[in-house]
Amino acid sequence: MTNLNYQEKIPNNVNLSTDLSLQRALEHWQPKFKNWWTExxxxxxxxSDVYLRTATSVDADGWATYGKVKMPEYRWGIFLNDKVVDRKIHFGDNIGKPVWQQVPGDYRSILRRLIVTQGDTEPASVEQQRELGKTCPSLFDLRNLFQVNVEEGRHLWAMVYLLHAYFGRDGREEAEALLERNSGDVDNPRILGTFNEPITDWVSFFMFTYFTDRDGKYQLKSLAESSFDPLARTCQFMLTEEAHHMQVGETGITRMIQRTLEVMNELKTDSIDAVRNAGAIDLQTIQRYINFWFSSSLDLFGSEISSNSATAFANGLKGRPDEMRYEDHSEKNSTFTFEGLSLENTIETQTIPMRNAMNEITRRAYVTDCEVGLKRWNRLIKKAGHDIQLKLPSTRFRRNIGIWAGVDVNPDGKILQKSDFESKIAAWLPSDEDKQFINSLMVQVVEVNKTAGWIAPPSRGINNMDIGFDYVNLKS
Amino acid sequence: MITFDRDPNNYKHWKVDIKENKATLFLDVSEKDGIKPGYDLKLNSYDLGVDIELNDIVQRIRFEHPQVKVVVITSNQEKNFSAGANIYMLGQSEHTWKVNFCKFTNETRNGFEDSSESGSLKFIAAVNGICAGGGYEVALACDEILLIDDRSSTVSLPEVPLLGVLPGTGGVTRLIDKRKVRKDLADIFCTNADGIRGKKAVDWKLVDYIAPPSKFADLIDERVKKITSTVKLRDGKEGIKLNKLNRNITNEGINYDCLNAKINREDRIANIHIIGPTSNDVLNLEDIGKKGCDWWPLKFARELEDLILLLRTNELEVGVLTMTSEGSTDDILNVTSIIEKNKDVWLINEIIGLLRRTLSRLDLSSRSIFTIIDNNSCFSGLLAELLFAADRTYMLNNAMSPDDLKGPFITLSDINFASLEMVNGMSRLATRFNNDELKLKKLRNIIGKPLDAESAFEEELITVIPDDLDWSDEIRLSVEERTSFSPDALTGLEANLRFPGKETCETKIFGRLTAWQNWIFNRPNAVSEKGALKLFGTGSRAKFDNKRV
Incomplete structure (x- = not known):
């Protein structure tokens, strides 16, 4: 690569063409990334030519440039939100001091760990979703899948940029390791458990983009508050793209429900068998998928009482999402009261230092955000004249991390006897039969302007294009 | 009251799986079962209670399962081997508790190495997840460390960067002395909280072998097989059941079958009185097997170990231990001779090992020890070790007695020259004479010869030999004087005087590493309200006094 075409090959606003050491690091890494993408x-x-959005700058014109491109030739760029002049640390113990433009030595390893953990999830989800193209319900959905995939790829680039630019040799090694771990690989798994489960059907894909990517949004929102300015600015820009992924999830689930309601109204029935026989997904099954994906996404926020989260907050590394909405930004002596688990395995009110509760505070903001979609879906269902309502299970349900890990709690949040719980748990989660049924619906539809029967067609196209536009040219 | 014996059917933190030559210990710490209230044992972190169980388990494997040659230590928690000693426990504990906790855990780790070096069990750490601080120190005490190479599991010693203290359970010492990690690499390793994984961990000699998750079980099997063939004295058929000790704790003291302790809290002294073996203990090997844990040397060792631990933890202010004994010198010499002649038999080897480690606990206790030989005493053979473990010895001199009394006598035996080495790797006699070969040769020539007070004094085996007129006053004055001194100064003095001569990994751990750690444990940078140890978990940063001392 020569200096001249840097902007062309790797769109960026980090002065890549003049930063020789960064160039060297990226030149070494980029071929490995391409290999990883191909494999x-x-x-x-x-x-295939795919109608994709590419970010070429951070301003309103540049962040969404549309055009057809083969994915391996996608221009993954490096973008940070513009610098705010004189930005000051706005939470923790160092409020009022200038934010850091370089990594302070004392936080080097903890910041690196935060970035690596975040970075690891980005390629992981691409790997989890790699088989989905074979069963897409429409070209429109196929294109959305790929848009999500290339943007997760760009988010990987964003994290790799931080590792390369600010963490020296350790950072370069970590950047390579991000490509060496693989989702579901027994020997080299991804760091977080959830990201090692393959996503083989589109119901799960929409659930993942609605629930699990939303965890990503809240992690990014916390990091967007960071006193390490390059990290904050990187995450701020990533959030604009992440919003699209959740949009894919929300509209996907909405369209599934729309189709189900259509079938129920056409056949004038709410019989599960009748809905299934007509090739749509009954609302009860959708509820079980919500139970599964919501609960597994909650674990990603970590333990309710956490010393790591206290350290990250106090030192200004990771704030609360939308930190400025809170009044006290130090929270040094304040406390947090919540429903915890007593030694006798009952629910009891507990009070802990506020700083140790940062994971739980972030999780609560996330839950509130998740509720929005539920409200919309329930309105649709009600408008169609049905009584059934979808709901989020309790945050205590089916947890593997934190104080509720392994506690036998039902979706309403009540602690059950072990035997009672074990006899019921299967009914709350997708059964093998549910999965078989969903898999039977997963048949690839790639004709222009056609959509699979289990999901309603989209209400509008991408970038004002027609719904019938050939968003993906399969054989070009 | 904290006790150290455990019921093997009731472990809370470990699962034990014994198959043929291999015992696998799965660490799975029960979060809510801390030995004291106030902290949760998250992430397989441990407190004294977890280590007491480990000590009990290993002890039982030694005696109850003589076919086991290799012990594999691993974790039952996914992706997590052990986070080390529980920080909140350390943060809330008094200094004395921290020190005793570290001492006991150190002794358990040393016990692994002691077994490994003496023909008994070998140990493999199968590190199948993140392994930090004290967790890695457990691994360091094993013969081999196997690390799962899943791209995320690391070994680390994060004490300095995270807690402002040292990896004090042998970590620093074993890194450079045992594993011979280069000091600059060790410097990086000990200041990097993230730790090191995979191939780099092998390159830096932090672990011995790595394998990806799919091949980790094979690696363990392969190494177990390899190491099994190097174990010399674990070929027993039938084990010896370690029954519950016959112990009676009263306000005045603790009584066992082979010894009792009278505790005088007002004067801050305890008298440990040993009741020697009888002719019923002079047996052939087969009958020893039948008598099992009731055979005097084994019972004595178990009881003495239990007593030392109880006194250390529960009687902090008792500063002077006087040791007395009663029994037949012939019988203790005969029993000692059985041990010497059969030291290559697995059971006898294990009994020697237990005696060696128990006497070492005595050397390492921060209490003054005076051993007193009167007319009833039987401090000969293996019990003569209690003379040389003492800071001072008093022997009644009856030479001028009007009743023409003979004795008391002490008699040396081979065991006083080999088998019961201190942590410095030398016998107590060699230590006493700083490895003076001529002197030791001379002493070897009087093995088996009864020595009265004057001849024992002549041979430099005894400190003071008062006659019967001075006897009780002399001892009373010495003890009273001793208890009037600063306990700290005495601990420091004794710890220095007891270990002349060369250093070993263990003496460095108990001397250098522990001393520094205990200094740091007392400094504001660790334990003040703004110290790193106190603030851990709150998120706030420690405020250091930046003067280097």
Whole structure:
């Protein structure tokens, strides 16, 4: 690569063309990334032309440039939100001091760990979703899948940029390791457990983008508050893209429900069998998928009482999402009261130092955000004249991390006897039969302007294009 | 009251799986079962209670399962081996508790190495997840460390960067002395909270072998097989059941079958009185096997170990231990001779090992020890070790007695020259004479010869030999004087005087590492309200006094 075409090859606003050491690091890493994309990226569509959005700058014109491109030639760029002049640390013990433009030595390893953990999830989700193209319900959805995939790829670039630019040799080693771990690989798994489960059907994909990517949004919101300015600015820009992923999830689930309601109204029935026989997904099954994905996403926020979260907050490394909405930004002596688990395995009110509760505070903001979609879906259902309502299970339900890990709690949050719980748990989660049924619906639809029967067509196209536009040219 | 014996059917923190030559210990710490209230044992972190169980388990494997040659230590928690000693426990504990906790855990770790070096059990750490601080120190005490290479599991010693203290359970010492990690790499390792994984951990000699998750079980099997063939004295058929000790704790003291302790809290002294073996203990090997844990040497060792631990933890102010004994010198010499002649038999080897480690606990106790030989005493053979473990010895001199009394006598035996080495790797006699070969040769020539007070004094084996007129006053004055001194100064003095001569990994751990750690444990940078140890988990940063001392 020569200096001249840097902006062309790697769109960026970090002065890549003049930063020799960063160039060297990225030149070493980029071929490995391309290899990884070819081997672990979307299976079977590497030669297809896909109508994708590419960020070429951070301003309103540049962040969304549309055009057809083969995915391996996608221009993954490096973008940070513009610098705020004289930005000051606004939470923790160092309020009022200037934010850091370089990594302070004392926080080097904890910041690196935060970035690596965040970075690891980005390629992980591409790997988890690599088989989905084979069963897409429409070209529109196929394109959305790939848009999500390339943007997760760009988010990986964003984290790798931080590792390369600010963490020296350790950072370069970590950047390589991000490509060496693989989702579901027994020997080299991804760091977080959830990201090692393959996503093989589109119901799970929409649930993942609605619930699990929303965890990503809240992690990014916390990091966007960071006193390490390059990290904050990187995450701020990533959030604009992440919003799209959740949009894919929300509209996907909405369209599934729409289709189900259509079938129920056409056949004038709410019989599960009748809905299934007509090729739509009954609302009860959708509820079980919500139970599964919501609860597994909650674990990603970590333990309710956490010393790591206290350290990250006090030192200004990771704030609360929308930190400025809170009044006290130090929270040094304040406390947090919540429903915890007593030694006798009952629910009791507990009070802990506020700083140790940062995971739980972030989780609560996330839950509130999740509720919005539920409200919309329930309105649709009600408008169609049905009594059934979808709901989020209790945050205590089916947890593997934190104080509720392994506690036998039902979706309403009540602690049950072990035997009672074990006899009921299967009914709250997708059963093998549910999965078989969902898999039977997963048939690839790639004709222009057609949509699979289990999901309603989209209400509008991408970038004002027609719904019938050929968003993906399969054989080009 | 804290006790150290455990019921093997009731472990809270470990699961034990014994198959043929291999015992696998799965660490799975029960969060809510801390030995004291006030903290949760998250992430397989441990407190004294977890270590007491480990000590009990290993002890039982030694005696009850003589076919076991290799012990594999691993974790039952996913992706997590052990986070080390529980920080909140350390943060809330008094200094004395921290020190005793570290001492006991150190002794348990040393016990692994002691077994490994003496033909008994070998140990493999199968590190199948994140392994930090004290967790890695457990691994360091094993013969081999196997690390799962899943790209995220690391070994680390994060004490300095995270807590402002040292990896004080042998960590620093074993890194450079045992594993021979280069000091600059050790410097990086000990200041990097994230730790090191995979191939780099092998390159830096932090671990011995790595394998990806799919091959980790194979690696363990392979190493177990390899190491099994190097174990010399674990070929027993039938084990010896370690029954519950016959112990009676009263306000005045603690009584066992082979010894009792009278505690005088007002004067801050305890008298440990040993009741020697009888002719019923002079047996052949087969009958020893039948008598099992009731055979005097084994019972004595278990009782003495239990007593030392109880006194250390529960009687902090008792500063002077006087040791007395009663029994037949012939019988103790005969029993000692059985041990010497059969030291290559697995059971006898294990009994020697237990005696060696128990006497070491005595050397390492921060209490003054005076051993007193009167007319009833039987401090000969293996019990003569209690003369040389003492800071001072008093022997009644009856030479001028009007009743023409003979004795008391002490008699040396081979065991006083080998088998019961201190942590410095030398016998107590060699230590006493700073390895003076001529002197030791001379002493070897009087093995088996009864020595009265004057000849024992002549041979430099005894400190003071008062006659019967001075006897009781001399001892009373010495003890009273001793208890009037600063306990700290005495601990320091004794710890220095007891270990002349060369250093070993263990003496460095108990001397250098522990001393520094205990200094740091007392400094504001660790334990003040703004110290790193106190603030851990709150998120606030420690405020250091930046003067280097």
């Amino acid at each position: 672990m990226g979307p299976e079977g569509f590497q030669a």
